[in-house]
Amino acid sequence: MSEPEIRGWCPGALTPMASADGLVVRLRPPLGRLSSAQARAVAAAAVRFGSGEVELTSRANLQIRGVAEADHAALLAELAAHGLVDPDPETERARAIAIAPFYREAAEITSLANILTEALRAAPLPSKFGATLDIGSAPVLAGTAADLRLERAADGRLVLRPDGSATGWPVTAETLPAILTKLIGWFLETGGVRNGRGRMRKHLIGKHDLPGGCNVAPALPAALPKPGPVGDGQLAIVAFGLMPAQTLSALADLSAEIRLTPWRGVFMPGLRALPALSGILAYPEDPLLRVHACTGRLGCPQALAETRALARALAPKLAAGQSLHVSGCAKGCAHPGPCGLVLTATPKGFDLARDASAGAPPLRPALSPAALLATPYPFGAP
Ligand code: SF4
Structure with a gap:
């Protein structure tokens, strides 16, 4: 299998990354939050210059994909007018801070x-x-x-x-x-x-010379929050982090502030209930909440297969509690850590591994999407 390309840098608004579907323009809004006016501006820009969807990343950033090179300057001007772009790339880079939204x-x-x-x-x-x-x-x-x-x-x-x-x-x-x-x-x-x-x-790893005084443990981690009411607000999660621009606009009409989360969703403080909106996973038990898939062949030049349609079709076949990561190559962008089940695309089909990261040695190699979909329980009976 050819090794995935490791680029070692992240796209930003000023330094977009070229992808198979155009430029990927990543926004790191100050403090990880959008005012309703900023959210409407991002939604409008995604429709005018991008794919019509806003991508929510696992680092609590936003992406507009599918931007033509010729439109990049106009998009930046639009975003800068709403305080969403820094003129200085170093300041933009330094906003790599994920803030717990509650x-x-x-x-x-x-x-x-x-x-x-x-x-x-x-x-x-x-x-x-x-x-x-x-x-x-x-x-x-x-x-x-x-x-x-x-x-x-x-x-x-x-x-x-x-x-x-x-x-x-x-x-x-x-x-x-x-x-x-x-x-x-x-x-x-x-x-x-x-x-x-x-x-x-x-x-x-292997270092013992940290500066002195590093001796206080944090509290034990909390369970991951589920979509719906959390504290004084509402958490809205979208499948694969893809939010239709119209949904972002609708949320902006409901909430004065939208906080980005690293769970491919947004938190609206003070919102009492979430209306049914396109793309939002409303049920805490929706199996799509346990499924990760990268852009795949639809948008990534390194992808060896289409990923999201397969992931969506396989979600109902998961047993209770099972999680699935479908990766277009061994890089595993959608879920860098281990997942209960991982399907990694290769030139010969998908390699299946358990409790592993993308690219791990397979338990079952070279599975075809058709074979996976034809089996009622491709990962074992519930
Ligand atoms: S994991 Fe997916 S998005 Fe990342 S490089 Fe591979 S195919 Fe592209």
């Missing part, structure tokens, strides 16, 4: 997010280097890729934890900047970045 104290979140952003902006870090701001009583972003995690200990203290370490440093808003500088400095000085790439978790 907070009530916006002032505290804003202040801590600004400190994290400034620390990431000030250092020569790889574009994929990011952080989570996850300071509810129990972390909810443990499954979200990040290099630095700001969490809360069971006793209420804030904890800055490097990804891959069980413990972190107790911090306050006042001490956070200095400890971030120390930790990022340590990462750079000990060779955490090579050829412009580097992740904290990988770098920590």
Whole structure:
């Protein structure tokens, strides 16, 4: 099997990535939230310049796909008019912060997010280097890729934890900047970045010389939230993170604020109920909530097969609790970690593995989509 191409950088609004269906323009809205006016602007831009859908990523970003090169400047102007594009690519890169969306104290979140952003902006870090701001009583972003995690200990203290370490440093808003500088400095000085790439978790393996005081554990992670009411608002999840632009517009009419989440959905604080809208998975038991699929052949030049139609057709065949990842190649963009079942496209068909990441050695190699769909229980009887 040919190795998937590892690009080592993420697309942004100013640095879009060319894909099979046109440019992918990724937005990192400030503080991971959209006002209703911004949400309407994004929806209108997706219709005018893109595919008509807005893609919600697993890093709590937004993407407009299918943009023609000739339209990129006009799209940027449209987005910049609504405060959604930074003129400086470094500031755009530094917004790689996923924020747990269920907070009530916006002032505290804003202040801590600004400190994290400034620390990431000030250092020569790889574009994929990011952080989570996850300071509810129990972390909810443990499954979200990040290099630095700001969490809360069971006793209420804030904890800055490097990804891959069980413990972190107790911090306050006042001490956070200095400890971030120390930790990022340590990462750079000990060779955490090579050829412009580097992740904290990988770098920590076998290292015991972290700066002192890294000894407070965060509270145990909470269960992943289900769609519907959460706290004082509503969580709306869409299959594969694809939200029709009309649905985003409709949500903007209902809620003054839309917070992006890393669960391929959005959270609307203060919203009492979710109306039925195209694309939104309304039932907590919908099997599509347990299915991941990347763009596949419809939009990715590296894809060896179409993925999402197969994933959608296989969802009803999953046993209760089973999760499925259908990947167009071994890179596994839609779900970088292990999944209960993973189908990886190869030139000969799909390789099936269990409790594994895309590209893992298969239990059953080269399965055809037709064979999978013809079997009532392709992954074992429920
Ligand atoms: S995993 Fe999917 S989206 Fe990612 S490179 Fe492979 S085919 Fe493309």
